[in-house]
Amino acid sequence: MMNGSRIALVLLMSCGIPSFSQESAIGNLTGHAKSGKALYRRYCITCHGAHGDGAGENAPHLDPKPRDFTRSTFKCRSTPSGTLPTDSDLYDTISRGVYNSGMPPWRPLTRQDRADLVAYIKTFSPRFHEEPPGTPLLIPPEPPASPESVQRGAELFQNMNCWSCHGKEGRGNGPSALTLTDSKGYPIVPFDLTSGMHFKCGDSSRGAFRDLITGLDGTPMPSFTDALKPEQVWDLVHFIESLQSAGTREASQAKAEPNVK
Amino acid sequence: MGLRWVKEKVRRSMGIATVKRITVQLLTLGALLSAVQPSYAIPAFARKYNLRCSDCHEAWPKLNNFGQTFKDQGYQLMTGRDAPIYQQTSYFPIMFRSIPFWHRESDNRVATDLVPGNPGSGQVESRVTTSGFDISGLDIWTAGTLYKNISFAVQPALDSSGKAHLLTYYVRFDNLLGSRWLNLKVGKFELDTLISEERELFLTNTGGFYQNYHFTPPGDRTSFGLGDHQLGAELLGHSINDYTRYSISVLNSNDGQVGATASTYDVYGHFDQGFELPKMGLQRIGVYGYVGQRPTFFQTSGGAPIAGTGMGNRSFSRTGLYGLWYLGKFDFTTFYLHGQDNVFLGNGVRADQPFNLPPGAAGPTWNGGFVEAHYTYNPQLILLSKFETVQMSRQANPATRKNLGDVRVWTVGYRWYPIMSSRAGLAWHQEYARAVTVGTAPLTGRDDVTSSFLMGFDFDF
Numbered sequence: 001m002m003n004g005s006r007i008a009l010v011l012l013m014s015c016g017i018p019s020f021s022q023e024s025a026i027g028n029l030t031g032h033a034k035s036g037k038a039l040y041r042r043y044c045i046t047c048h049g050a051h052g053d054g055a056g057e058n059a060p061h062l063d064p065k066p067r068d069f070t071r072s073t074f075k076c077r078s079t080p081s082g083t084l085p086t087d088s089d090l091y092d093t094i095s096r097g098v099y100n101s102g103m104p105p106w107r108p109l110t111r112q113d114r115a116d117l118v119a120y121i122k123t124f125s126p127r128f129h130e131e132p133p134g135t136p137l138l139i140p141p142e143p144p145a146s147p148e149s150v151q152r153g154a155e156l157f158q159n160m161n162c163w164s165c166h167g168k169e170g171r172g173n174g175p176s177a178l179t180l181t182d183s184k185g186y187p188i189v190p191f192d193l194t195s196g197m198h199f200k201c202g203d204s205s206r207g208a209f210r211d212l213i214t215g216l217d218g219t220p221m222p223s224f225t226d227a228l229k230p231e232q233v234w235d236l237v238h239f240i241e242s243l244q245s246a247g248t249r250e251a252s253q254a255k256a257e258p259n260v261k
Numbered sequence: 262m263g264l265r266w267v268k269e270k271v272r273r274s275m276g277i278a279t280v281k282r283i284t285v286q287l288l289t290l291g292a293l294l295s296a297v298q299p300s301y302a303i304p305a306f307a308r309k310y311n312l313r314c315s316d317c318h319e320a321w322p323k324l325n326n327f328g329q330t331f332k333d334q335g336y337q338l339m340t341g342r343d344a345p346i347y348q349q350t351s352y353f354p355i356m357f358r359s360i361p362f363w364h365r366e367s368d369n370r371v372a373t374d375l376v377p378g379n380p381g382s383g384q385v386e387s388r389v390t391t392s393g394f395d396i397s398g399l400d401i402w403t404a405g406t407l408y409k410n411i412s413f414a415v416q417p418a419l420d421s422s423g424k425a426h427l428l429t430y431y432v433r434f435d436n437l438l439g440s441r442w443l444n445l446k447v448g449k450f451e452l453d454t455l456i457s458e459e460r461e462l463f464l465t466n467t468g469g470f471y472q473n474y475h476f477t478p479p480g481d482r483t484s485f486g487l488g489d490h491q492l493g494a495e496l497l498g499h500s501i502n503d504y505t506r507y508s509i510s511v512l513n514s515n516d517g518q519v520g521a522t523a524s525t526y527d528v529y530g531h532f533d534q535g536f537e538l539p540k541m542g543l544q545r546i547g548v549y550g551y552v553g554q555r556p557t558f559f560q561t562s563g564g565a566p567i568a569g570t571g572m573g574n575r576s577f578s579r580t581g582l583y584g585l586w587y588l589g590k591f592d593f594t595t596f597y598l599h600g601q602d603n604v605f606l607g608n609g610v611r612a613d614q615p616f617n618l619p620p621g622a623a624g625p626t627w628n629g630g631f632v633e634a635h636y637t638y639n640p641q642l643i644l645l646s647k648f649e650t651v652q653m654s655r656q657a658n659p660a661t662r663k664n665l666g667d668v669r670v671w672t673v674g675y676r677w678y679p680i681m682s683s684r685a686g687l688a689w690h691q692e693y694a695r696a697v698t699v700g701t702a703p704l705t706g707r708d709d710v711t712s713s714f715l716m717g718f719d720f721d722f
Contacts, residue, residue, distance in 0.1 A: 042640045043327070046313045046683055058311035058683055065431060097340060102311055103339035107502040110537045158643040 012112035022128065024087040025120040029111055031087070036120025039113050047102060052124030054069045054184075060091035062102045065186050067218075073183060075216040076201035083134025086129060090118045092202075099198040137213050139206050140230045145238040153239025156232055165190040165220065183218040190220075194243045208237045278500045281553070288557070304721055305354040305402065307683040310338055315640035319592070321678075321686055321721075322460040326535070326543055329455065330503040335412035335435030335444060336405050344409040354405035360397035360482060360690075362538035362717020365390065366466060370702035370709040386704050396421050397464075400721075402429075412436040414450070427519065428490055442498030449492045449517055451529045452708045453508035455547060456583055456596055458488035462635070462645050465713035468672030469696025473598045473629040476651045479666045480658065481579050482609040483602050485557050491517040493526070504543075514554050514571070521568040527553030545585040552578045557605045557612040575603035581630075594633040601626045607657030621659040628652055629668075641681055645692070649674040662706075667699040685722035688711030692717070 024031035040048075049056040052069035059066050065072065076093045077085040097105035106114060122128040143149065157163060157170075165180065167173040170193035182188045191199065199207055200216065212214050212233050215223030224233060278293040301681025307314060314321045317328025324332065333705030337343035345352075371389040376382035398421040404414035416429035451459055454470075463469045474488035499505065506533045514523040533547030538583025581598035607625040610617045631649035638644070674692030681687075695712040702709050 004536070021306050040641075042315045046316075049309065063312055100341040102340070102342075104310070104312075104340050106327070108325075108327040112537065112542065218326075 014082055022123045023247070024091070024115050024117050024122065024213065026087050026091045026111075026115050026118065029114070029115040031115030031117070031119035033119040033123050033242065035113075036116035036118070039109070039117050040120050043106070043109070044117070052121065058102075063186075064101050064182070064188060065184065066102070069121050069124035069186065069220070071183070072127040073218040075218055077134070077214050077217070078136035078210060079134025079214065080137060080225065081215040081217055084131060086133045086136060087115075087118050087122075089133075089194050090121060091115060094118065096202065098200055099203070101200075107254050137210070137225060139209050139213075140234075142205055142209070142237075143231065143234055145241065149235045149238045150242045152232070153235035153237070153242075156228070157239055160236075162222070162236075166193055170194050170240065180220050182220075188219055205237055205241065209233055212236060275421065281386060304406065304683075304685055305356040306336060308349060309354065309405065311683050312339075313668060313683050314678070314686045319635070319637060320361050320462060320640070320643040320676055321681075321688075323462055324457070324460060326503055330499070333444070333497065333499045333503055333506065334441075335410060335433050336414075337410070337412070337435065343406050345406055353403075355403040356399065356647065356721055358400040358402075358719070358721035360464065360717050360719045361394070362397070362464075362690075362715050363392070363394050364465065364713060364715040364717075365392035365608050366711070366713050367391075367517060368709065368711045370705070370707065374491075384704060386702055386707075398422075408418065428611075433496055439532070441501065442499075444497045444499075446495040447493075449490050449519065450495065450527055451490050452487060452510065452551070453495060453497060453506075454487075454549065455506075455545065455585060456594060457532055461695070462676060463647065463672050463674060464690055464717075464719070465672070465692050465694045465715045467711055467712075467713040468670055468674075468692060469695045471596075471631065472649050472670060473596065473631065473650050476627065476629060476666075476668070478587075478600075478602065478607060478625040478653060478657060480609050480660060481602055481607050482557070483578065483606045485551075485553060485555065485579075486516065487551065487579055487598075489517050490668070491529075492519065502535075504545075505533075507532045514556075514574070515569075523569060524556070524571045525554045525574050527551065541589075542587045544587060546582065547584070548580075548582045550578065550580040552576065555606055557610065573605070575605045575612055577602040579615060590637050592635050592637070595630070596633075597628070597630040599626070602622040602657070604657065619658045622657060623655055623659070625653065625657040626655045627632060628654055641678040643676050645672070645674045645676065662700050665700040668696065670696040680720075686720065688719040690717055690719050692716075 022033040036114045045056055046058045047056040047062060047066040048054055048069060049059065049066070049114065053159070054066040054068035056066060072084060074089065074093070076098070077083070077089045079085055091114055094106045094117055097103045109117075124199055163174050164176045165172075168176070168188075172190040172192035174190060177190050180188050180190065194244045199211055201207055201211055211227040212219070212228070213223060292493045302313070306312070317324060319325045367388065367390040369388040370386045372384045373386055373389065374380055398473055399721040400418040401417050401419070402414070404412070406412045411434045412435060414429050414431055416427070418426050418428055420426065425519075427449070429448075429450055431446050431450045433446040434445060435444050437443035437445060444593060451457060458474050461471070462470065463489055471486070471488060471633050476484040477483055480656045491510070491512040492515070493510055494506055495510040497506070497508040510529040512527045512529060514525040514527050517519055529549070529551045531549040533545055535543050535545040538544055554574040554576050557573040557575055559566035559572060560570035562568060579598060579599050581596065583594065583596040586595065588592040591704065602625050604618065604622050604624040605612045608618055608622050629649070629651035631647060633647040636644040647670070649668070649670045651666075653664060653666055656663060656665065672692065672694040674690065679687060679689065693712070693714045695710070700706050700708065
């Protein structure tokens with residue numbers, strides 16, 4: 001049987017009105033949804049929409065489409081596929097932006113502002129009220145990249161069918177590339193692994209490792225945390241990194257953003 | 262805004278004692294400032310990135326930190342799609358801004374003929390009040406990226422009479438050596454400052470510019486304004502979130518006058534630091550300094566000065582500090598300036614004719630500042646107020662009244678933005694400003710009081 005507050009919460013959600021009870025915790029920062037609402041209306045609403053459903057006025061013009069917060073499905077997480085991201089995951093995404101999309105880095109906002117935005121974004125989905133975030137997956141220390149590791153990674157790239165989307169040479173032009181859609185049915189293009197180390201969720205080796213073990217929820221990119229051992233994931237990361245030097249490093253460096261860490 | 266406005270602004274800000282001095286200085290400054298006061302709000306970028314005005318502007322045209330970061334990155338968001346190759350072929354980065362308005366202007370100390378139409382009838386000081394509809398002219402902005410990490414800006418503008426002026430024209434090489442701390446700009450541009458006169462929210466003849474940015478003491482021949490666009494090269498650097506910024510510029514010693522080279526160079530430096538305060542948000546403090554030279558005479562041909570041959574150069578400086586303070590929906594801008602001109606510049610005397618200096622002559626010095634307060638009710642409504650003052654601390658000629666030329670200006674207003682999309686913007690603007698200039702009444706030497714009221718539609722697309 002539902003208690004009163006739960007009923008009120010459900011009523012609020014059914015009316016599409018976010019509850020302001022939500023907070024976020026990022027390090028020693030506490031974000032407040034009430035403050036985040038004003039920021040959201042200033043900075044986010046045109047793409048993500050007033051109801052957080054990714055249907056802002058600019059959404060028709062954007063590719064990829066803005067995130068639909070009501071589905072609580074997020075690409076960039078430290079948590080297992082299918083689970084909620086941590087507050088820090090959302091904070092990092094806001095700060096870093098999503099490379100090669102319409103989502104810019106929002107580091108110029110204060111840390112408190114970004115924490116407040118996280119709190120408000122969470123109000124769009126009742127899942128954040130009902131379940132905790134997933135437990136962050138551990139990323140073991142990176143072993144040295146060696147020719148042998150790269151070779152093993154190349155074999156995994158072949159055996160795990162990565163090439164079917166990303167292409168034999170990692171250029172994002174595999175045989176399945178043109179058929180892919182995201183969870184809302186919009187066409188989606190596989191990442192061109194030769195274009196630089198600017199992955200959606202970070203541009204470091206650890207970022208690549210994390211993407212491989214968490215998957216990118218809402219996209220066809222699955223999690224390999226059960227299919228691969230950590231050392232195998234590192235082999236795959238080393239192979240992906242090697243694609244930068246296979247005649248494309250110069251071009252990718254020219255295209256790459258300066259290091260903004 | 263229109264050329265006529267700019268001239269009036271210069272006239273009122275200079276605080277000159279005699280009509281002849283006014284005329285001479287305006288002839289010089291009028292040429293240098295023959296510029297439409299531009300205002301920056303660039304829907305061209307909003308269209309490119311699908312962002313709304315409020316993403317980059319606290320209230321356009323005033324930038325917030327996100328917009329300032331975007332500007333400092335060379336009009337790039339660093340999303341990997343900044344180069345023009347990623348835009349649709351039909352996209353062209355251009356925007357227009359104009360303001361049709363109604364205004365009322367009043368000046369209580371205008372020298373008028375005793376009998377209208379009869380200059381021989383003698384003159385008296387009278388209050389002159391005019392009002393009516395008007396237009397601001399047209400600002401045109403095209404700016405963006407030529408290539409990744411190469412950006413540009415070109416800003417032709419039409420004054421209210423339709424005359425064109427080239428206000429901004431530069432190319433900028435961003436993130437040199439892969440570093441945010443090395444960005445090189447070459448061309449004509451506004452001096453780097455976070456209190457941009459181009460982005461000021463006020464519009465009236467009296468309050469729509471910063472007196473401190475254009476003030477010149479009575480009789481002074483220094484042609485310079487901190488708010489004027491200058492010709493030269495600027496090296497600028499910034500941290501990833503723009504909390505730390507610096508810039509150093511080397512500039513022609515001719516106040517940005519195109520087509521007339523100068524024999525010396527000026528230097529401008531600026532540094533500012535942002536910091537977060539709990540529950541108050543981002544605060545910022547900055548320091549700046551401009552050191553330059555101006556000629557006191559020229560080589561001549563048939564008695565006419567030859568441009569770019571300035572001689573007898575003498576120095577001047579403008580230094581100060583400022584703060585941007587945020588407290589919830591309130592924000593305050595505080596600004597301080599100390600100005601100093603060489604004695605020859607201050608007295609309008611050739612440096613090779615020191616015997617023409619008045620007894621006890623000295624380089625004029627003055628202090629100025631303003632406090633500007635905003636209340637941002639929401640991104641679509643902002644209340645405005647400003648108090649500005651300039652006070653002489655030493656006159657060039659000791660025989661001159663000590664406070665001659667001092668200026669005090671009060672301004673209040675608001676802007677309401679009913680349309681604020683990623684494609685265009687429209688604001689309803691109302692403002693009242695009142696200025697007192699000490700001792701500049703043309704006949705009696707009493708204080709001159711002017712006031713302006715304006716209401717109009719400020720739109721860009």
